Amino acid sequence: MTITMYGITTCDTIRKARTWLEGHDVPYRFHDYRAEGIDAGRLDGWIGKVGWEKLLNKGSTTFRELPDKHKQGLDEKKARKLMLANPTMIKRPVLEVGDEILVGFKPEAYEGVVK
Template identity: 35%
Template sequence: MLKLYGLANCDSCRRARRTLEGRGLAVEMIDLRRLAERGELDDALLTRLAAERDWQELLNRRSSAWRQLDQASRDGIDRDRALTLMREQPTLIRRPLLDSGNAILIGAEVAHYGD
């Protein structure tokens, strides 16, 4: 089963889910915000994602959460700080994010899975 990480109220995530399910693929939607609220958005998951993809690809620099960070936090960001911020503020993770078991796809790449 494919794991689609995103936010319940994210239009791109809902579109990606519909597209994948429309291709007959089984998709488990995982809300990053709810995962964080339950304390399940842990370092192990983020480290695994960052091992598959560069942490800079995972970091959503277009989000309002990113713009609300102070300039010093944004300027001095490194991998460890980015992963900590993503754990604390899941809206900093680019979405949709698809874990196929073989690869991690981010954003527009998700729509092409299974083509």
């Protein structure tokens, strides 16, 4: 089973999740949004599985710095466009484990899917 973690290297939550995976000898691939971006098909798949509301990180610096006109009237289409243009707005980490998607880091959730 292939495990891929999506995020940015400077994120504290990413560091915690990577430390957890490495401490449990779980092999994974890291996808850095800043270096590799995110493709529309993958983002659409995530939105279909967990919803755009769970993926869009309204607490991110990038989102907070947006002009108010971009934050108002958010819907799936608008949120998708923002996340494609600025992948750092996607909540971190996103962990793909086979067909499952985990958003954020909770050790108990990782234990449930990473065997």
